[in-house]
Amino acid sequence: YQTLVNLWMAKGFIKQPNGPHHLEDIACGYFKDLLWSNFFQDYQENEETCKMHDLMHDLACLVAGTECWVTWDHPKHKLERTRHISHDSTSNFMGKLPISRLKASTLRTILLFTRDWRGEPTSEADLHRLIQSFKRLRILHLHAANVEKVPRSIGKLKYLTYLDLSYNKALKSLPNSITRLQNLQTLNLNYSSLEELPKGIRKLVSLRILNIDDCDKLYYMPCGLGQLSLLHRLNCFILPKYKAFTKNYCGLGELNRLNNIRGTLSIKNLDSVTNVVEESKAANLREKHSLEVLVLSWDIFNITDEAIITKRDEALLDGLRPPDNLQELIIDGYNGESFPMWMTELPNLVELKLAWCKRCKHFPQFGLSKLKRLDISGMNSLEYLLGECLESLTSLESLDIYYLPRLTSLPLGLWHLSKLVDLCITWCYELDLSKDESGNIILDFHGLQSLRSLRIGHLPKLESLPQWILQLRSLECLYISDCPNFKALSEQIEKCEELDLSKDESGNILDFHGCLQSLCSVTISHLPRLTSLPQWLLQAHNLVDLNIWYCDNLKDIPEQIEVLQSLRxxxxxxxxxxxxxxxxxxxxxxxxxxxxxxxxxxxxxCKRRAGED
Known part of the structure; x- marks a missing residue:
């Protein structure tokens, strides 16, 4: 979908409006109109893919005539008027391209879509020949074409508006001649092995889209990026990873005037910032009103004084306040002990992820009424979550708590999350799910009535399945894994080698009065003391999918399993x-x-009895 919109803009199909509307918004509007009229079908929003209806495809081919050609078409196809070529494999691309039959002044588009990254490399000589033959190209799409080196002649494609070199893992550099492409609007370099960008990148005055996501060997950005006034998509901004680069390459100040940036912006290596107050203000993130997703990440930098690190990061994050329109925020590797106040004042935030903020001791008291997803992970110093904090998240649908090694209990505010659908709690070594923050066993429970999926794992303190879990009337999927001390008997007989989950901590048979009637999927994994299936499981009459993995002491399946008449x-x-x-x-x-x-x-x-057992 996004590729299609970018191609439309590169081809000049979208005209610059007179009013305040953005070019990309108009293109997206066209796409939605075509989608609603069934021109496109099977649109997958998460993957941003779609299909064209067969009848529409045939009609489009009829209208296009000989202007479009795909390389598997009939070899006698007349190519004199061909303007757009599509090829779906890197295998002998140049050999299948009938250069002598194509009119050099006519061809505008070459789209290469490959399904095999292990195909033959596209050599520098082949690309040079292609460029020399078709100097009026507007679009050159070489996605996953195994390009190892781009020839200097690329600078001769003065009409080029779209260049895609993504997923070329062997590509380590670009020639400086690429900066002569003054009409270039889109440059896609995602998932390549680039080690640097051309130093004269500021000369690409028409550039609107620069994609450099997952270029793991790219350690800095060249100066002058901030002069690209038309730039509106920059998915990644990389600060110098090594101290030797900090004076000669791009700092946060390069973002100051790039206020048209929209979509996603990821700023990496924030630990390299030295003048934190000045540079964070210079980034001017709050004025980037079209920004939807912001990722702020720190790496390991060579400063040994923890007090200096903490104060530096707190001041830096405080100055990197995003715009109020922000929908998703990810903070990764932050070294401060607390979070800035602006994190409680983002009225449109829908997703928040806090990862590996190891020194954080105080969780922010949110007032984020629209927040739907919250992920908390790797916060080594956090001992508790404020109940008032979670209780205020009235729209929360998904909560993921991962690796909080000092967390001892869940806050009472969790039970007030009436819209929570998915809950995942893993790798919390001190957490006892059966107790509240006051240390009391949770018995009378009426919360989380919308919860449909629960995943718990790697909780050494968990000795029995808490009563509140067994009262979740809407629960459909339950996953229990890697709880080595999981037992159901009372402390008086805790040394018993066998586990009976059909009893509570007083030894009474558990009857859950139909509370698990919505449960349709259960996974029990890595419970070494489990000897038989629990009674609560045998009361889940609507169970469809049951997985039992790595339970070394499970000795039998009870006769009562026949009550699971929905099990498939x-x-x-x-x-x-x-x-x-x-x-x-x-x-x-x-x-x-x-x-x-x-x-x-x-x-x-089973083999001996041929299925009788």
């Missing part, structure tokens, strides 16, 4: 103590898929 899929892997199935397995009339892997004796038993 049963996967059992690496349960070495399980040797046979009960007769009741025959009565699971809905079961269509039974997969057994790594359960030696059980597998042999």
């Amino acid at each position: 899929i049963l996967n059992i892997m690496r349960c070495d103590s399980l040797t046979s199935f009960p007769e009741a397995m025959r009565r699971l009339t809905s079961l269509t898929h039974l997969n057994i892997y790594g359960c030696g004796e059980l597998e042999e038993s």
Whole structure:
């Protein structure tokens, strides 16, 4: 979708409006009109892909006539009037391109789409020949074409408006002659091995889109980037990673006048900033009103004084306040102990991710009424979450808590998240899910009634499945993994080698009165003390998918399993103590898929009895 819009703009199909509307917004409007009228179909918003209806495709081909040609078309296709060529493989591209039959003054577009990154390399000589033959090209799309080196002759394509060199893993540099392309609007270099950008990049005066995402070997940006006044998409801004580069290359001040930037902006290596107050203000992020996603990331920089690091990062983050229109914020590797006040004042924020902020001791008290997703991970110093903080997130639908090693309990405010659908809690070594922040066992529970998916794992303190989980009436998917101390018996008999999940901590049989009737998928993994299936599981009458993995001491499947008449899929892997199935397995009339892997004796038993067991 975005590629299509960029191509439309590069071809000049979208005219510059007289009013305040942005060129890209108009192009997106055209796309939506075509989508609503079924010209396009199967639009996948997350992947930004779509298809053209067969009838529309045939009509478009009829109207285009000989102006468009794909290399698998009939070889006798008349090419004198061909303006646009598409090829779907790198295999012998130049060999299949009939240069002698193409009119050099006519050809405007070459689109290369490959499905095999391991194809033959596109040599510098082949590209030079292509450039020399078709100097009036507007669009050159060489996505994943195994380009190893771009020839200096690229600078002769003075009409070129669109150049895509993304996913060329062997591409390490660009010739300086590329800066002669004064009509170039889009330069896509995503997922390449570039080590530097051309130093004269400021000469690309028409550049609107510069994509350099996942260029892991690119350690800095050249000076002069801030002079590209038309630039409105810059997905990544890389500060000098090494101290030797800090004086000679791009600083935050280069962002000052780039206020047309929209979509996503990721600023990397913020730890290299020295004059934090001046440079953060110079970045002028708050005036970039079309920015939707902001990623701020720190790396490891050579400063040993923790107090200096903490104060520096707190002042830096405070000065990098984004615009109020921001929808998603990611902060990664921040070394401050607290977060700035502006984080509680982003009225349109929908997603927030705080990752590896290891020194953070104080979680911000949000007032983010539109926040739908919150991810918290790698905060080594955080001991508790304020209940008032979570309670205020009235629109929250997804919460992911990962690797908070000092967190001991969940706040009571969690139970007030009435719209929460997905909850994931993993790698929290001191967390006891059964207790509230006052240390009391959570029994009478009426919260999280919208929760449909719960994933818990790597919680050494978890000794039994908390009662509040068993009261989740809307829960559909439950995943329990890697809880080595998981047991269900009381402390008086905790040394018992066998585990019975059908009882509570007082030894009473658990009856959940239909609370798990929405549960349709359960995964139980890496529970070494599990010996039999729990009673609560056998009351999940609508269960469809059951996965039991790496439960070394699981000895039997009970006869009561026949109550799971909705069960369609049963996967059992690496349960070495399980040797046979009960007769009741025959009565699971809905079961269509039974997969057994790594359960030696059980597998042999099934083979010997030819499916009777």
